[in-house]
Amino acid sequence: MVETGVSDQVQCAAFNLGQLELRSENHPAATAAFQLAAETQEAHLRARAALNLALLREEDAAPASEVDGWYRTAIETEDPEYMPMSALALGGRLADRGQTPQARELIKKSIESGDAETKAKGTMILGRLQENVNDEEGAASLYRRVIECQHPEYSVEAHWLLGVLSQRTGREDAARWHLRAALDAGHPEHSPEAGLQLARINLRHGEGHEAKVLLRQLRKAGHPRVAEVAAQLLAELEQRPDQDGGAAIDQKLM
Numbered sequence: 001m002v003e004t005g006v007s008d009q010v011q012c013a014a015f016n017l018g019q020l021e022l023r024s025e026n027h028p029a030a031t032a033a034f035q036l037a038a039e040t041q042e043a044h045l046r047a048r049a050a051l052n053l054a055l056l057r058e059e060d061a062a063p064a065s066e067v068d069g070w071y072r073t074a075i076e077t078e079d080p081e082y083m084p085m086s087a088l089a090l091g092g093r094l095a096d097r098g099q100t101p102q103a104r105e106l107i108k109k110s111i112e113s114g115d116a117e118t119k120a121k122g123t124m125i126l127g128r129l130q131e132n133v134n135d136e137e138g139a140a141s142l143y144r145r146v147i148e149c150q151h152p153e154y155s156v157e158a159h160w161l162l163g164v165l166s167q168r169t170g171r172e173d174a175a176r177w178h179l180r181a182a183l184d185a186g187h188p189e190h191s192p193e194a195g196l197q198l199a200r201i202n203l204r205h206g207e208g209h210e211a212k213v214l215l216r217q218l219r220k221a222g223h224p225r226v227a228e229v230a231a232q233l234l235a236e237l238e239q240r241p242d243q244d245g246g247a248a249i250d251q252k253l254m
Contacts, residue, residue: 009040009042009045010036011036011037011038011039011040011042011045011049012037012045014033014034014036014037014049015033015034015037015045015048015049015052017029017033018030018031018032018033018034018037018049018052019052021033022052022056027056027059027060030056031053031056031057031060034049034052034053034056035049035053037049038050038053038070038073043077043078043079044077044079044081044082046073046074046077046079047073047074047077047079047081047082047083047086048074048079048082050070050071050073050074050077050082050086051070051071051074051082051085051086053070053073054067054070054071054074054086054089057070064093064097067093068090068093068094071086071087071089071090071093072090074086075087075090075106075109080113083109083110083113084109084110084113084115084118085110085115085118087106087107087109087110087113088106088107088110088118088121088122088125090106091103091104091105091106091107091110091122091125092107092125094106095107095125095128095129100129100132100133103125103129104126104129107122107125107126108122108126110122111123111126116149116151117151119149120146120149120151120154120155121151121154123142123145123146123149124142124143124146124154124157124158124161126142127139127140127142127143127146127158127161128161130142131161131165136165136168136169139161139165140162140165140166143158143159143161143162143165144158144162146158147159147162152187153187153190156182156185156187156190156191157182157187157190159178159179159181159182159185159190159194160178160179160182160190160191160193160194160197162174162178163175163176163177163178163179163181163182163194163197163198164179164197166178167179167197167201172201175201176198176201178194179194179195179197179198179201180194180198182194183195183198188223189223192218192221192223192226192227193223193226195214195217195218195226196218196226196229196230198214199211199214199215199218199230199233202214203233208237211233211237212234212237215230215231215233215234215237216230216234218230219231219234
């Protein structure tokens with residue numbers, strides 16, 4: 001949850017009490033304390049309290065309207081620290097529910113704040129939204145912007161997503177380049193996924209040796225899903241060592 005360090009007020013004391021109750025996993029008491037803190041007219045504290053309430057009530061599986069309402073309260077404060085992350089979080093929730101126009105508006109608002117992390121994550125979500133409506137050029141452009149941010153997580157994910165998108169749109173060289181970049185980054189989640197996609201390209205093009213080398217690396221890395229698929233593909237390759245069978249093996253395990 002969000003930390004504090006604000007001046008000595010009744011609402012400040014309530015906020016600090018909410019944090020203590022939260023650490024004790026007393027969610028009802030924490031909720032009550034944060035609600036009192038959110039009554040303040042001081043924007044920074046109000047935003048902090050509202051964001052904590054949104055996160056807490058989301059964790060407690062409260063109705064979506066209640067969770068959304070607390071995010072909106074934080075956004076309405078225009079607090080430069082907590083508004084961007086609140087707008088991004090609510091934008092993501094709305095995107096998941098198919099409310100794309102509202103989601104885009106909120107995500108763009110968060111990006112405009114200038115925060116580097118929010119900019120990278122928000123731009124990537126916008127790329128996914130464009131891809132969902134088959135705007136492949138728009139999605140690719142947004143993924144490139146994320147890559148330019150050089151964020152240790154989101155830029156790697158953007159390389160992976162752009163590699164998959166490039167492959168789907170027939171840009172084979174670009175697909176290989178981006179997937180290799182994602183693989184070489186060494187991210188625990190996105191790099192194995194990119195490596196598996198790259199191995200599938202090898203198989204489809206009859207590059208059996210390259211596929212085996214990569215699949216062995218992925219199996220050894222131990223990613224829960226990717227390692228299992230890599231092991232299955234390797235087993236099939238050993239049973240059908242001819243390179244021309246690679247595409248058939250890949251299709252079988254899709």
